Amino acid sequence: MSKIVILGAGISGHVAAAHLRRKLSKQHEVLVVSPNSNYQWIPSNIWVGIGRMKSEEILFPLQPLYKKKGIGYKQAKVSTFHPEGDSETEKPFVRVEYVAGEKKGQTEKVTYDYLINATGPKLAFDMTEGLNPGTNKAYSVCTYTHAEHAWDALNDLIQQMKQGKKAKILIGTGHAKSTCQGAAFEYILNVEQELRRHNVRDKAEIVWIANEPQLGDFGMDGMLLSYGNNIMKSSEMVEMVFEDRGIKWIIGAGVNKIEDGVAHYETLDGEYNSETYDFAMLIPAFSGHGFKAFDKNNQDITEKLFKGFMIVDADYTPKSYEEWSVQDWPETYQNPSYKNIFAPGIAFAPPHAISKPRVSKNGTSISPSPPRTGMPSGITAKLVADNIIDAINGKNNLQHKGSMGNMGAACIASAGYGMTKGSGISITTFPIVPDYNKYPDTQGRKLSKTFGEIGLAGHWLKLALHYAFIYKAKMRPFWWLIPE
Amino acid sequence: MTRRISKSKRFYMMNPIIQFFKFIYLSIKIMLIVAGGHGGTRKANY
Numbered sequence: 277m278s279k280i281v282i283l284g285a286g287i288s289g290h291v292a293a294a295h296l297r298r299k300l301s302k303q304h305e306v307l308v309v310s311p312n313s314n315y316q317w318i319p320s321n322i323w324v325g326i327g328r329m330k331s332e333e334i335l336f337p338l339q340p341l342y343k344k345k346g347i348g349y350k351q352a353k354v355s356t357f358h359p360e361g362d363s364e365t366e367k368p369f370v371r372v373e374y375v376a377g378e379k380k381g382q383t384e385k386v387t388y389d390y391l392i393n394a395t396g397p398k399l400a401f402d403m404t405e406g407l408n409p410g411t412n413k414a415y416s417v418c419t420y421t422h423a424e425h426a427w428d429a430l431n432d433l434i435q436q437m438k439q440g441k442k443a444k445i446l447i448g449t450g451h452a453k454s455t456c457q458g459a460a461f462e463y464i465l466n467v468e469q470e471l472r473r474h475n476v477r478d479k480a481e482i483v484w485i486a487n488e489p490q491l492g493d494f495g496m497d498g499m500l501l502s503y504g505n506n507i508m509k510s511s512e513m514v515e516m517v518f519e520d521r522g523i524k525w526i527i528g529a530g531v532n533k534i535e536d537g538v539a540h541y542e543t544l545d546g547e548y549n550s551e552t553y554d555f556a557m558l559i560p561a562f563s564g565h566g567f568k569a570f571d572k573n574n575q576d577i578t579e580k581l582f583k584g585f586m587i588v589d590a591d592y593t594p595k596s597y598e599e600w601s602v603q604d605w606p607e608t609y610q611n612p613s614y615k616n617i618f619a620p621g622i623a624f625a626p627p628h629a630i631s632k633p634r635v636s637k638n639g640t641s642i643s644p645s646p647p648r649t650g651m652p653s654g655i656t657a658k659l660v661a662d663n664i665i666d667a668i669n670g671k672n673n674l675q676h677k678g679s680m681g682n683m684g685a686a687c688i689a690s691a692g693y694g695m696t697k698g699s700g701i702s703i704t705t706f707p708i709v710p711d712y713n714k715y716p717d718t719q720g721r722k723l724s725k726t727f728g729e730i731g732l733a734g735h736w737l738k739l740a741l742h743y744a745f746i747y748k749a750k751m752r753p754f755w756w757l758i759p760e
Numbered sequence: 761m762t763r764r765i766s767k768s769k770r771f772y773m774m775n776p777i778i779q780f781f782k783f784i785y786l787s788i789k790i791m792l793i794v795a796g797g798h799g800g801t802r803k804a805n806y
């Protein structure tokens with residue numbers, strides 16, 4: 277009998293738990309440890325943030341589902357890792373602290389045979405002075421509660437605009453090293469459309485602010501896309517959409533301080549500027565959770581497990597941008613020191629960025645961190661589950677591999693909500709990490725699999741994915757037929 | 761110079777009938793890319 281402990285019940289943790297439970301016999305234990313009692317379909321937070329969906333439509337409680345499916349669950353958060361056990365406990369374990377219920381505040385050792393760290397990112401608002409969702413008129417849509425607050429504030433502003441107030445809305449990244457530009461991009465387009473729907477668009481100035489060196493970089497070094505019969509750069513596509521919607525932009529900007537209605541930032545040119553606003557939604561930096569690890573003798577071995585995020589089978593040798601290669605990216609998400617520990621989704625430490633690193637004239641690093649979107653999070657979680665199943669069945673060959681340098685991603689960016697007025701920008705990219713050796717003439721990507729489409733169909737697609745992925749996450753009949 | 765979304769393009773983008781077929785086309789195309797699989801990069805001819 278094996279015990280597999282999964283830390284986190286986001287996209288990757290939940291996907292791993294679901295596949296493990298489906299494929300392993302009941303003699304093996306699958307246990308999820310996660311502090312949030314709900315599963316949330318994060319991509320639809322954008323619609324919660326414009327008041328077009330309620331939180332309840334994007335979440336469901338985990339405990340009843342896990343009970344029904346035979347998956348163990350502890351509403352707790354991991355604090356320390358002990359991959360060799362300790363003087364009292366022979367088996368490897370993690371120490372967890374309950375966050376709710378009768379055991380709230382109590383800690384416990386949770387032993388395991390296999391450990392999947394799927395704890396995603398820490399939303400590091402504290403890395404930007406004054407950036408704290410709900411204060412200083414700056415909001416976030418990274419969780420459903422953040423998104424609800426964002427909508428309350430935006431709705432308030434819309435009502436004031438209806439009374440004649442002129443307003444400025446600032447949306448983008450809240451730190452020089454933020455990632456997840458795609459989510460901010462969706463939000464700005466959705467907000468713009470909502471203002472039109474409420475007949476107050478003429479009252480608002482909408483500004484995009486981002487650490488991207490060019491529009492449409494998305495932390496992926498931009499991309500060359502086929503768009504209808506044309507070939508277009510992602511920067512041109514985003515510029516076309518922003519022009520069409522009357523959205524202004526500030527790029528190469530590292531936001532470093534937020535005051536009430538003022539965002540201070542440094543540009544790649546080394547200038548220090550500020551932008552006022554009446555409502556802002558700024559994506560924070562994502563960081564590791566700061567976990568500590570200890571060996572059998574209680575000596576600190578954090579550097580064997582973590583480099584901010586968790587160390588996996590990537591090549592972490594420091595290299596210049598010109599030397600980066602797809603081979604640097606992990607294939608199995610296995611920790612090299614402790615082979616029974618894996619980290620899929622956002623929890624793994626990337627070998628480096630994907631976008632070219634850029635430094636301002638003052639020496640400040642201003643460029644996007646590498647994104648790991650929902651699709652790769654799900655795919656990497658499933659392949660980790662499959663490798664663990666193989667190992668339990670005596671095949672220790674890690675035959676399931678999935679490097680972001682040999683994996684496609686579909687990103688359907690919502691550009692406005694509505695069955696007849698909605699819009700979406702459907703972008704697919706293959707591979708996610710550009711392979712400049714394999715595709716030297718098309719900026720590292722395969723053009724037939726890297727395309728962009730704008731229109732109503734994109735909204736329907738995004739909505740269809742919302743329902744399909746919630747169906748899948750609820751493990752309804754034949755859920756596993758829906759790909760990650 | 762910034763490209764612009766032309767009137768005809770906008771009609772195409774927002775026409776529900778055209779977009780219905782686009783929806784089917786995009787669903788299949790995205791499914792094919794997703795189902796196209798993934799793998800490692802460290803072996804020759806991956």
Ligand SMILES: Cc1cc2nc3c(=O)[nH]c(=O)nc-3n(C[C@H](O)[C@H](O)[C@H](O)COP(=O)(O)OP(=O)(O)OC[C@H]3O[C@@H](n4cnc5c(N)ncnc54)[C@H](O)[C@@H]3O)c2cc1C
Pocket residue numbers: 283284285286287288289309310311312318319320321322352353354355394395396397417418419456459565620621622623648649650651653686687688689
């Ligand atoms: C607003 C927004 C919109 C997005 N839209 C899209 C989109 O349209 N398409 C797309 O592909 N991607 C999108 N993404 C990205 C996508 O949501 C992420 O790629 C995905 O959520 C990553 O999954 P994950 O499981 O690695 O991390 P997460 O989803 O962040 O899950 C981490 C889990 O770990 C838990 N956890 C945290 N700390 C601990 C601890 N100490 N102990 C135990 N558990 C812990 C958390 O509670 C959570 O359950 C979006 C992201 C945002 C913020």
